[in-house]
Structures are given as structure tokens and as C-alpha cells.
Amino acid sequence: MTRTRRVVVTGLGTTSPLGGDVTDTWDGLVAGRSGVRRLADSAAFASWADAGIGADLPVGIAATAAVEPTEVLERVRARRLDRSSQFALIAAIEAWRDAGLDGPQEAGELDGERVGVAMASGIGGVQTLLSNYDTLRAKGARRVSPLSVPMLMANAPAATISLQIGARAAVNTPVSACASGNEAIALATDQIRLGRADVVVAGGTEAAIHPLPIAAFANMMALSKNPADPTTVSRPWDTARDGFVLGEGAGALVLESEEHALARGARIYAVVLGTGITADSHDIAQPDPEGRGGTRAIRRALEDGDIDPADVAHVNAHATSTPLGDVAEAGMLHATLGGHATDVVVTSTKSMTGHLLGGAGAVEGVATVLALHHRLSPPTINLDDQDPAVELDIATKARDLPHGDIVGLNNSFGFGGANVAVAFGSVR
Template identity: 60%
Template sequence: MNVVVTGLGTTSPLGGDVASTWEAALAGRSGVRTLENDWAEQYGVPVTFAGQLVVPPSEVLSRPETKRMDPSAQMAIVAAREAWADAGLAEAEVDPERLGSIVSSGIGGVWTLLTAWDTVKERGASRVLPLTVPMLMPNSPTAYVSLEFKARAGAHAPVSACASGAEAIGMGFEMIQSGRADIVICGGTEAAIHPLPISAFAAMQALSKRNDDPQGASRPYDVSRDGFVLGEGAGVVVLESEEHAKARGARVYASLLGLGMTADAHHIAAPEPNGAGQTKAMELALERAGLTTADVAHVNAHATSTPVGDMIEARGIRSLLGSHADQVLLSATKSMTGHLLGGAGALESVFTVKALETRTAPPTINVTEPDPELQVDLVRDTPRALPEGQIAAINNSFGFGGHNVALVFGV
């Protein structure tokens, strides 16, 4: 059964919707900035910048909605509403028994959890909000999306760290192919710009510490890369069986053709040094799509800007594609958005679909001196055209714990 993308939604460090986010990405703008708080002074937090949302959910949602949802669920609802409307489903008759919701988060309601603990310590247990558990649980975003759209075919939240959003889309793909649903609202969300996660990631030496140059800090494949930049936001896509989409006359952005998922089984945080699991995920996705490497025109890389991880992925892409890698345009959009953790693969799926729809590969910024080992054509600073005809694109997402997810989209 063929699966197509009929709706897109996001709220991100580049914009409050898909149109503004895509426009900023094509312009090569950074969504990273210095945080307006006193965390560094109060707690000694060593990193003072991140990729925050351009449009806070409080400007879009009602006050009762924001009070009963963790920020991660708020962002998911904002993106899901846009994707639903974009798919033309607001006016359509949708069978709730054939509608699914799969929206993931890598960390869940960290703001709710830690704020509640502060309340216990400072004001006592009796002052904890009754909705604390429903707000902090990692399945809260997908549950609220399910409630919003009456999705009764299933509401799921696969948690696989930074691969969570991509895995949710892959699970939506399989949910439709298995016959469980005709439509699935799927994606990822994260709201972890909080002093504890920042301090913890910094302690791992995972974050860039370029406090004096926030917008230049995320620099995938550059020789001076020194870690990722934390971001926040959500990305949601509406997946639909091609038959169902055609029957209601829906506009189709692209097809989701293949999914590959593997596990490194190597280390709780570090990727397997040879990238075998990452390469295998891409290989499986192409095989499931019924495509060859010659069909691939574009890759939206995981590329977080870490000294080790970037080149493991790049070598894997070269190993998979061989000499055809010279004709493939590589984009690393985290250079502009920062790393949305559980939301990353979903936002980057939106970027991948838009790249295919517009035949335009978005740029990678901040790469002033590319790593000499890089053997794939990196799109730097300005967008570049993708070829006409039938083409495919790979979106890679890899997560702590050794989770590897590759999605293949095509037009």
C-alpha cells in the first residue's frame, strides 16, 4: 500500500509555521540566540544559548490549553493543527476509527517534572498540580493530538532519543501499510531548554560552548565543530494511504517510500565507530522503497555538529552511495535550527518533503572550512536546485542508545 504526505506542520526556532520556517531555512538564517535568563549566574550553567521558538505557544493557544499541557504537548498541538488544516482535513469527513496519532518526544515533560519537584521542596506536596502526571508523561503530546482529532485507531509514542520523531513517522508508515489506519498524524516534539538538560548535555561534552557566537555555534562538518546546539519545537506530517488521499482529492506533497531501522548495540551514547548500523538503516530504507542508490538526489543528514558523529554518518552515506554520492546534495539543517532532540527527525522530514516539492535543497550554514574527510557534496550557505523527474531523498535520524532511523521520500 502506497503512503503519501498530505499535510505539514511545525513550530520551530525559524518560524511559527511551515511557510516561515522554510523561508528562513532557504535564506540560511540561524534560529539560535542567547537565552534571556539568569541561569548562568544563578546555577553556573556553562552554555547560555539555544534555538528557541520564534512564536511561543502561549501566543497561539488559549490560556486553559497552556495550563493543562507541558510545553512539549503545546508545541505538538500547534504543529498538528497546522498539518491537519494543510491536509484539507478540517472540512473533510474522517472516520475516527481509521485515524491514528503517533507523536514522540525524546525526553517528555521535563519542565513539568522539574517544576513540580521545586513545588514539593518549596511549598509542600499538597501544592502539586493534579494534572502533573498527565502533563509530564512522554505520551502526553500524542494523547492530546489523539483527543484533539478523535484519533481512535491508536495513539503511540515511540521513545528513541533523537530518533524519536523519525521513528514516529516510520511507525505511521507501517500503521497505514498494515491496514490499521487510513490517516496518521505523526511527528515529534521537544521542549527541553531548561537548566538541567543543558547542564547535563554540557557535562557530557556534547554541547557547543560558543557563548560569544551563538548563531555560528552549530557548524556541521566544519573542522572547528565542537558540539551540538540545543533547540526546541515540533514537526508533524499527515500520512495517508494513496487510495484514501485520491478518493478525497487531496493535494500530495510526496510519497513516503521506505523505512529502515537498526540498533548499534554498541554504547549508551556514542555511535558505533564504523557507522554500520546507520548505513544499514539507509540500505534497508532504499530496499523497502524498491529503489537503488542512483535514485537518491538529496540527503537531509542527522549531522548534529559533534566532532565524532558527523563524519561517521558522512562516511556511511559515501559507503552506501559510492560514486553516486558525487551527484547527491547533502544538507545539514541543524546548523540553523539547533538540535530538537525528539523533534529533530520530524522537523527534518518536513524539510525533506519541502525540498522534494520545491526541487530545492536547503543550505548548511557556518561551514567555513569543511572537514577534509567529507566526500559528499555539501550544500553551503545558499540553496541549490534538485533535478527534475522522479527523485528520492533520505532523511537520517540517530539517537542516544544506538537508535538509527532512515526515511526515504520520493516525488
């Protein structure tokens, strides 16, 4: 692809299992704090019990949001949004403000026709769908909310953000399972490079902590059933790993053409150097054990950004804490970075946040940008016995990153064989 415009990151926002904003989330990541909790301690669990569901769940933990969205959003507005849209809106508002775009612009008002949104979700408004189905069965068709469809549709988070900021360029919703959030960043980058927008809010959101998805993931042997302390269960690359922990939340990045950002005097966190998107065509759920699709995605991101593998200093890995996926990704890094693979500081923030599905790549994109910005890699916690098949330098404590021009990779892989890699570059 011809890269005609340089894309930069000027705003960050998130609400996660570690905090209700970027500052608290980043502080939690650097401190190595887990956001995994027992479901019995959550407000939702009581409502499930009242409805007579969830008592026999084989998994009793999840990385629930640290701050309830109803504590942030006005009550009436929150009631008209699915939980996934609530998370997305909170993260987007923070990112928009962080980019200095919530007030009068020194260079003139933003042209809404040059502002876009790419907000992903792997599952969409599942909470609204399931709760209204329960209403239908218990109380009849007339009691189903007339807002159900606008709340449950997959593009509701993106549409909600577009209404908030007046975006009238493309408003997109990539849906590629656990690669969705990272794919939104790649799509937004393309929109700016191709001159279709000057500013795009990109990211991903998910709110699927509900008995049905939990039971489904558990029955397909994807979730950890480790009965230990919940904070120790998500353990990427550890020999005792046995599945991921479901999380919820959202991440948002304001991407902007460099010329537009400079014209309005914006602070620049990082540069989006390259993106790579591929598919495995291997299995609907299992990763290609040889990691060929993921390897191509990383290689394409490096080629797209004209990046020397030796310049990669940090990788925020997809590593979900599953037996097959963690090893496959290690192989991808060796295949793309060569002998330099063991010199790169690698981390999996999912050890602390759990797996946010369609929101994962976005929250991890925020973490990757901040790692470059602060020259500091968050750790991977719970790594007590590293799998000998994983020959990587994995940070188990916060680790300093080099000064100078460095590159950080953000990897995401999803059901259906979706693979996305985004390479961010530091700024001085």
C-alpha cells in the same frame, strides 16, 4: 515487509526556532537564517534567575522557539499542557488543516477508528516534572499540580493530538532519543501499510531547554561551548565544530494511504517510499565510529522502497555538529550510495534550527518533503572549512534539485544506538 498500501504525505506543520509555522520555517531554512539565540534574552531565563538556578551554566545559548506557544494556544488550554505538548498540538493542527481535514470531507466524514497518531518525544514533559519538583521542595506536597502526571508523561503530546482530531486507531509515542521523530514517521507508515489506519498524524516534539538538561548535556561534552556569535556556533562538518546547540519545537506530517488521499482529492506533497530502523548495540551515547547500524538503516530504507541509490538526489543529514557523529554519517552515505554519494546534495538544517532531540527527525522530515516539493535544498550554514574526512557535496547556499522522479533521505540517529532512515519520493 510486504508493502500492501502506498503511503503519501498530505499535510505539514511545524513550530521551530525559525518560525511558528511551516511557511516561516521553510523561508528561514532557504534563506540560511539561524534560530540560535542567547538564553539571557529569553523569557525563561528570568524565571530561572528568580529561582536561583542557571547562573553558572557553561552554555549560554540555545535555539529557542521563534513563537511562544502561549501566543497561539488559548491561555487555559496552554496551562494544562507541558511545553512539549503545546508545540506538538500547534504543529499537528497546522498539518491537519494543511491536509484539508479540518472541515467536512467531500467523501464523507472521517472514521476516527481509521485515524491514528504517532507523536514522538525523546525526553517528554521535563519542564512539568522539574517545575513541580521545585514546588514540592519549596511549598510542600499539597501544592503539586494534580495535572502533573498527564502533563509530564511521554505520551501526553500524542494523546493531546488524538483528542484534538478524534483519533481512535493506534496512538503511539516512539521514544528513541534523537531518532524518535523519524521513527514516528516510520511507525505511522507501517500502520497505514498494514491496513490499521487510513490517516496518521506523525512527528516529534521536544521542549528541554532548561538548566538541568543543559548542564547535563554540557557536562557530557555534547553541547558546543563556543563563545562566538550564537548564530555561528552550530556548524556541522566544519573543522571547528565542537558540539550541538539545543533546540526546541515540533514537526508533524499527515500520512495517508494513497487511495484514501485520492478519493478525497487531497494534495500530495510526496510519497513515503521506504523506512529503515536498526540499533548499534555499541554504546549508550557514542555512535559506532564505523557507522554500521546507521548504514544498515539507510540500506534497509532503500531496499524497502526498491530504490536505486542513483535516484537519491538529496539528503537531510542528522549531522549535529559533533566531531565523531558527522564523520560517521558521511561514511554511512558512501557505504550505501557508493560512487553516487558525492553527487547527492546534502544538507544539515541543524546548522539553523539547532538540535531538537525527539523533534529533530520530524522537523527535518518536513524540510525533506518540502525540498522535494519545491525542488530546492536548504543550505548548511557556518561551513567555512569542510572537514577533509567528509567527502560530500554539502550545499552552503540554497541549491536547485533535479526535475523528474527523485528521492530524498532523512536520517536520524540517537543515544542508545537508535538509527532511522526514511526515504521520500517526489511527485510531479
